[in-house]
Amino acid sequence: MGLCQSQRGSRKSFASKKLHTCSDTNIQNKIKGKDTPIRPKTQPTLNTSAKDHFSTCKIPCAIRTSKRMIKEALAKTYSVLNKDFGQPNHNNFGLIQHNITGQVRTARTILKEDDFIDDMELYINNIRENNLTSPHFNNVIELFEDCKCYYVIQQYCSGGMLSNLCGKIEEDNAIYIISQILDALGEIHNQGNYHGGLSIQSFSLQDQSNNYYVKLIDIFPVFYVKEQFEIKRMQQNDLKAVGLILFQLITNKQINKLTTESILKKSKDLPKQSLWFQLVMQFQDSKNLQIYENLQNNFLYQNIIKKYSSLYAEQILKKLFVKKSSYLQQQILLVMNKIFFSERIKQIERIFFQNDTNQNGTLSKDELQKALGIEEDIEELFHQIDIDGNGKIDMNEFIFHSCDRAALINEFNLNVAFNELQRKGFVIPSYFSKYQKVDENQIENDIKNKFSSQKLNKQDFHKLMFELL
Numbered sequence: 001m002g003l004c005q006s007q008r009g010s011r012k013s014f015a016s017k018k019l020h021t022c023s024d025t026n027i028q029n030k031i032k033g034k035d036t037p038i039r040p041k042t043q044p045t046l047n048t049s050a051k052d053h054f055s056t057c058k059i060p061c062a063i064r065t066s067k068r069m070i071k072e073a074l075a076k077t078y079s080v081l082n083k084d085f086g087q088p089n090h091n092n093f094g095l096i097q098h099n100i101t102g103q104v105r106t107a108r109t110i111l112k113e114d115d116f117i118d119d120m121e122l123y124i125n126n127i128r129e130n131n132l133t134s135p136h137f138n139n140v141i142e143l144f145e146d147c148k149c150y151y152v153i154q155q156y157c158s159g160g161m162l163s164n165l166c167g168k169i170e171e172d173n174a175i176y177i178i179s180q181i182l183d184a185l186g187e188i189h190n191q192g193n194y195h196g197g198l199s200i201q202s203f204s205l206q207d208q209s210n211n212y213y214v215k216l217i218d219i220f221p222v223f224y225v226k227e228q229f230e231i232k233r234m235q236q237n238d239l240k241a242v243g244l245i246l247f248q249l250i251t252n253k254q255i256n257k258l259t260t261e262s263i264l265k266k267s268k269d270l271p272k273q274s275l276w277f278q279l280v281m282q283f284q285d286s287k288n289l290q291i292y293e294n295l296q297n298n299f300l301y302q303n304i305i306k307k308y309s310s311l312y313a314e315q316i317l318k319k320l321f322v323k324k325s326s327y328l329q330q331q332i333l334l335v336m337n338k339i340f341f342s343e344r345i346k347q348i349e350r351i352f353f354q355n356d357t358n359q360n361g362t363l364s365k366d367e368l369q370k371a372l373g374i375e376e377d378i379e380e381l382f383h384q385i386d387i388d389g390n391g392k393i394d395m396n397e398f399i400f401h402s403c404d405r406a407a408l409i410n411e412f413n414l415n416v417a418f419n420e421l422q423r424k425g426f427v428i429p430s431y432f433s434k435y436q437k438v439d440e441n442q443i444e445n446d447i448k449n450k451f452s453s454q455k456l457n458k459q460d461f462h463k464l465m466f467e468l469l
Contacts (some may be wrong), residue, residue: 159205
């Protein structure tokens with residue numbers, strides 16, 4: 001199972017100095033003369049594992065550079081973007097970017113001598129072997145190890161912390177968020193486990209597109225070694241925490257030890273007949289753990305979930321944005337989507353395939369018209385979306401026009417995308433091929449025609465992309 005109770009009750013700026021690596025064999029094969037200085041012991045191995053893949057490589061590990069451990073351990077694979085992840089009280093999170101794919105991710109540092117973890121080996125094995133499949137559970141992507149630390153890599157949720165929405169969203173939106181939290185929590189509970197430290201800070205918004213799609217980013221308490229006799233009580237505490245999250249989302253009131261006893265019982269001004277408040281009370285009184293079954297039979301609750309599930313697809317299609325663009329702009333935006341909006345791309349792809357009735361990998365005019373639910377003629381709209389003019393809309397054309405440009409095109413995202421596509425301060429056409437098949441000659445021609453130059457610098461890169469808004 002991989003869960004604890006089943007076992008036991010400026011890019012690359014830090015890497016400006018190249019790491020010197022030397023294998024054990026090479027060291028042993030060197031001729032030892034009398035003047036040969038005494039060498040230190042062979043350096044420890046850095047293990048990296050990514051699901052079904054496992055590899056090892058040698059890397060220096062000096063005690064004096066412990067503050068740079070994460071940089072040394074990840075230098076061959078990732079570049080550190082910044083060390084802030086919206087959690088000022090937790091400095092063991094870093095924002096990183098894969099050196100090959102360009103994917104932005106987060107890294108969490110776990111000290112091997114952590115006093116709060118009783119069985120470190122079992123804890124790490126639980127993380128490595130976890131099989132939770134909920135789309136709202138931010139699973140581990142890779143796991144690195146050096147002599148002092150483990151580095152756990154997760155997907156980066158660029159939408160910010162869930163707590164940022166407190167007091168700013170409507171009841172139905174808050175309930176839709178809670179339904180996603182329950183999806184992740186329900187799977188954990190069904191496997192006889194619990195979180196144990198759930199709060200609003202445990203969740204983040206998937207991306208910046210305002211679709212209220214959330215992820216459980218604080219997954220690590222799930223993998224602690226647990227005592228069997230505590231499981232039921234702690235599962236009840238998880239559900240009570242969900243109620244407090246809903247309460248906080250609606251009221252924007254701070255949560256403390258007396259919240260359940262004082263705020264919920266004494267706030268006469270709260271609309272006790274509203275669905276959200278009824279749900280809060282049910283979560284607080286979840287002694288029999290029947291809340292999951294009760295919600296399945298709650299007509300109002302289920303209607304909200306169905307509405308937002310279908311509304312999400314409709315919102316993507318309504319964002320079809322038709323504005324004249326160059327081939328270069330299209331390819332840059334597609335790269336940015338793959339870096340920042342990977343989950344949203346999956347949703348767009350599902351919508352595309354659902355409407356590709358003849359399954360030929362493209363949308364015809366009739367298929368697009370049916371997808372949009374428009375009765376009037378869409379000849380002009382179809383022509384504008386059909387960028388290459390071949391009479392069909394392929395996946396890239398559909399993604400380009402369906403993406404949330406307002407959320408995607410900003411200074412931070414553009415800086416990351418430029419760093420991924422540049423060398424020595426200028427965009428390199430061949431670097432696009434890491435993400436998709438492109439016409440490099442067309443990219444070069446667009447740069448030359450737009451800027452009367454064969455080079456595209458950072459300032460012009462930003463200017464070019466802001467034209468799409």
